Amino acid sequence: MSESETEVPIKSLTPRDLAREKPTPEPRSAEDVVFHVEDLVVSYSGKCALRGVTLDIQRNYVTAFIGPSGCGKSTFIRCFNRMNDLIPGATVEGTIDYHGTDLYGPDVDAVEVRKRIGMVFQKPNPFPKSIYDNVAFGPRVLGMTDNLDERVEQALHRAALWDEVGKRLKESALSLSGGQQQRLCIARCIAVEPDVILMDEPASALDPIATTRIEDLMQELKNDYTIVVVTHNMQQAARVADMTAFFSVDVGQDGDRTGVLVEYDTTDKMFTTPSDQRTEDYVTGRFG
């Protein structure tokens, strides 16, 4: 993960340039679909926030949701692990199938869902406990207490944090820097052995160097997990994502703002030759 001296400064590369250099991901079969979303509509206390989303999320890909603020991408990603359940007045219509099972089916237990689909938040939120207890919290609570020490160590390794904290696991998690805290949250998430990791703007509260480490981490993690990431940083999407979904805001007649999915395709296609004009405007920066 070292930076080469002859590297062109990141700022001068447009998302288009970055995306051009990405290899097109191999075609996938139906069995590789982790989530199948069909006509999803999310409303908060009756007001529609996100409308008519249909797409598939592929296994072991990094899928990015991009778009201007207020377009519903955070709302959307929270549907995948039923976190919207915690918001009073939030309703979800349509279907999200997870490996063939409707996430919002009548018998489905949200706790079971979250055991398999983990989430990392925009602002790192470590518990006010030790580093060890933070990572061990999930396994303890889910009854995965065998070989706890090894689980913790492995999770910290996978989150590229072990080298920095391995010798001070008993220290408070709050003594870590912002970037370290976020990797701790990722380790915490990994410790419960999820299938999918959702990331809601995971690097937006971090400095550029910490951001780079998170992005590198995403590339490594996708070998073992399916990653879905929300980001407002287009270069980031161009760098890390295999598939990209662009959302935008639809302003209705009475001024109501609703989020809609505009286009969803491989990253290189989205940034170089998008089908929709709105996508073209956004990725080239012509968009407000």
Added chain:
Amino acid sequence: MATQDATLGARSGPPRLRAERRRVGEDIVKVLLGLCALVSIATTVGIVAALLQPAIEFFREVDILDYLTGTNWAPLFQPQSFGVVPLVVGTLAVTFWACVVCMPLGLGAAIYLSEYARPRARKWLKPSLEVLAGIPTVVYGFFALTFFTPLLQDIGFQVGVFNVLSAGLVMGIMLLPTVASISEDAMSSVPQDLRAGAYALGATRLHVSTRIVVPAAISGIIASYVLAISRAIGETMIVLIAAGTLAQLTFDPREASETMTAFIAATGIGDVPSGSIEYKTIFAVGLTLFVITLVMNVIAIRLVKRWREVYE
């Protein structure tokens, strides 16, 4: 140069910015307000002086070690005995039973209000609990004596007419809102994103409440406990009415026992000649009570400082 008209720019030297005259009114106001503030200082000085002087005289006549360790309290009988231990034990016994009620139930209520109750329910539940705290203690004493004690007797507990258990349990109900309110405030201040992080890992509400929120709010919870203990120790009417004025050293909650506060009240009501040794017992016991509550207050502040959680 100086001119007559005060047009812009034409001035006779630097502007005069000092006050025209000394604002006497302002000074008077400040003095008056300062005097108001002094009232509270005077109160503390008065309390200490009121307690210390007769207490010192008392301890000239009664050996302080006998006082602190003696287990027979009989100042108004012959032969006189001034061992304060029965009173202290009585106080602690009632406090114990009060804590048995108010600590777990208060915490439980706080968790319910903070993590489980719907916003609409919380809106009227919390003020309703506050009503409990506003009922005068003489009413609770009445309730303990005339309703609760007979109830215990009917159930089969062989409690005396005056007994520690009745007073303690009812006092616990009185203190429940205090514990619940302060603990609930502490829990509500725990940032929401800590809960979100835990839920996202697959934790249930039970997990989040007990493993994340309560530990994070522990300093406030402990503060509420210490405050409850402090109030229980200083409470007079419930114990005077329901626990009785028999200063016997007993650990059986079914028996009567006099607390420090009940003794002070009972003696104060009675006709004790001013200046007598019996009169001075009021101040000796009062001083003991005051010191205990002061120490508890200091412990409370220390505990809160030590356990204050930092979230960021």
Added chain:
Amino acid sequence: MSAVPLDLRNRDRSARLRGRLFHAAIFASTTIGLVVLAVLLIDVIRKGLPYLDGILLTDPPSSLPERAGAGPAIRGTIYLMGLLLIMAVPIGVGTAIYLEEYADRSRWYNRLLEVNIQNLAAVPSIVYGILGLAFLVRGIGLGRVLLAGAMILTLLVLPILIVASREAIRAVPDSIRQGAYALGATKWQVVSRQILPAAIPGIATGSILALSRAIGETAPLLLVGALQYVAFNPTLLGDFTALPIQIFQWIARPQDEFHDLAAAGIVVLLIILLTMNALAIWLRNRYSKKW
């Protein structure tokens, strides 16, 4: 990964049971207090109802339950309330103004003042009675009189009043202060013309709540000599009694009829308190400003 539907149902029965039991337990904790409150009120009303009449409100106590009333006691309580209003509120508000607007927080004596007020709030009420006994009754020879009782209750509620008034004053936005100062007003002008008027609803609410606490206090008054058998109306410098004291005296009698009388007295006391609290809440809702 095959396309066989996953089982996402909750299969952990013991966890579900634990969750339900916990929910039930904490719900019970919350409602047990309310249940006790209801039982208490019903019991008191039931016992006291036969004695709730004009005799109770106006007549003096008597050794015959049928003829006993709490007239002097009720009057005593009302007089105490009035005296508290005159004495406690100005001193409490004055202290609050001093601490919020005038005091330099970095000075040690002002910090001591704040710590002192906090400590006073934690002092048991009976210690205030001892203070009164030592200084007022015996010390300066005031005797066991109404004024002494009022002075002691004043000191008792002062910490609560100060805290409530400070909050009301603090709630006034700083922009109003800045605006007034910028116009050249002196400190007292800013306080008296801008801050106090804006803070009055909060101060009034806090005062009423503090007073309602004082009204229910019994222990300090016992020590300061509220007599338990006062058959005439109290005067400022004469023997006096108050409603909680009268209730206590009736409780102390062995006969059941007097216990029922005590219940009636409690109903009257609770009604007075309820009225005061309702007034305070009404005041707060009516005048609460949205800045």
